Amino acid sequence: EAAVTQSPRxxxxxxxxxxTLSCHQTNNHDYMYWYRQDTGHGLRLIHYSYVADxxxxxxxxxxxxxxxxxxxNFSLILELASLSQTAVYFCASKGARTDTQYFGxxxxxxxx
Amino acid sequence: QQKVQQSxxxxxxPEGGMASLNCTSSDRNVDYFWWYRQHSGxxxxxxxxxxxxxxxxEGRFTVHLNKASLHTSLHIxxxxxxxxxxxxxxxxxxxxxxLTFGDGTVLTVKP
Numbered sequence: 001e002a003a004v005t006q007s008p009r010x011x012x013x014x015x016x017x018x019x020t021l022s023c024h025q026t027n028n029h030d031y032m033y034w035y036r037q038d039t040g041h042g043l044r045l046i047h048y049s050y051v052a053d054x055x056x057x058x059x060x061x062x063x064x065x066x067x068x069x070x071x072x073n074f075s076l077i078l079e080l081a082s083l084s085q086t087a088v089y090f091c092a093s094k095g096a097r098t099d100t101q102y103f104g105x106x107x108x109x110x111x112x
Numbered sequence: 113q114q115k116v117q118q119s120x121x122x123x124x125x126p127e128g129g130m131a132s133l134n135c136t137s138s139d140r141n142v143d144y145f146w147w148y149r150q151h152s153g154x155x156x157x158x159x160x161x162x163x164x165x166x167x168x169x170e171g172r173f174t175v176h177l178n179k180a181s182l183h184t185s186l187h188i189x190x191x192x193x194x195x196x197x198x199x200x201x202x203x204x205x206x207x208x209x210x211l212t213f214g215d216g217t218v219l220t221v222k223p
Contacts, residue, residue, distance in 0.1 A: 031209060042116075042200050042213035043156070050209075058210070090155055099146075099204055101211060103155040 003027060004104035006091050012110045019078040021107050023091030030096045032074040034058070034066060036087040037106075043090060049074055081111045115139045116203050118214035126222050131188040133217045135201030136181070142203040145184045146211065147175060150198040159199075160186070191221045 004025045013019045023032065031050055035043035045058030047066035055066040063085060065077040074093075078085055088108050092101040118135045125131045135145065144163040148156035162168050162177040162184060169175075174187045182203075188195055198218050202211040 035213075040215070040218075042118075042215045043211075044213070045210060048210070059212075094209075099144075099161075099206065099209070099211075100158060103157075106155050 004091055004093050004102055006089075006104040006107050008107060009105065010108040010110075012112060013078075013081045014112055015081060015083060017081050019081050019085075019109065019111075021076040021078075021089055021091075021109070023074045023076075023093075023104055024072055025074075025091075025093040025102075025104075026072065027093060027095070027102070028071070029093035029102075030071070031094045031101075032068065033092040033094075033101065034064075034074065034076045035090045035092065036060070036085075037090060038087050046076065046089075083111050085109065086111045116201060116212050116214035118199075118201050118217050120217060121215070122218040122220070124220045124222060125191050127191060127193060129191050129221075131191050131195070131219055131221070133186045133188075133199050133201075133219070134183070135185065135203075135214055136183045137203040137212070138182070139203060139205070139212065140182070141205050141207065142182055142212075143206045144204050145175075145177065146202040146204060147184075147186050148200040148202060148213075150200060150216070152197070156200055188219075191219075193221045193223050195219060196221050 033048040049068040091104040147159040150156040
């Protein structure tokens with residue numbers, strides 16, 4: 001199975017602070033995605049990327065930036081963290097010839 | 113408005129029973145559906161996908177799809193306590209490669 005890792009696995013941040021969540025995949029996948037999941041709900045797409053050095057806005061991009069410096073790495077940046085951004089964040093990747101997305105273990109973010 | 117609606121929100125079935133979960137998309141650009149299972153505190157894991165009208169069976173799991181109504185359903189027979197999880201339906205738009213998830217159904221299988 002595809003390997004996707006995320007760091008940190010959990011983080012406590014202060015309101016107004018900067019937060020960077022990292023995702024790394026070792027499967028040579030072209031596509032990478034960032035989702036957030038609120039308690040008891042499904043996943044919502046924040047940003048995604050088809051290729052290194054390029055990112056696209058998902059369904060809920062406001063308050064988030066993304067960076068894809070290489071094929072393997074995809075970061076999610078919260079420049080000014082807010083209470084409403086408390087959630088679990090999942091990274092996923094997929095190959096170009098499949099629609100199967102493989103998810104990382106998630107990062108639990110608490111903004112105080 | 114949520115583009116992918118799942119029902120029921122929660123479901124309790126006895127061990128050995130049948131669980132039936134539903135999912136409908138309001139987006140006509142959807143091409144097919146994935147079902148994911150997410151155990152508490154874990155990441156979603158793909159369960160099954162369905163591309164064509166009709167039925168697909170894998171072990172205890174059966175998925176149905178009606179493309180005209182953009183409705184899919186997942187049926188789990190002989191439910192086990194280990195099947196207790198959040199079941200997420202995802203509608204796939206192959207033009208964009210994006211998945212749109214529903215809010216899920218929480219399944220509890222009582223021993």
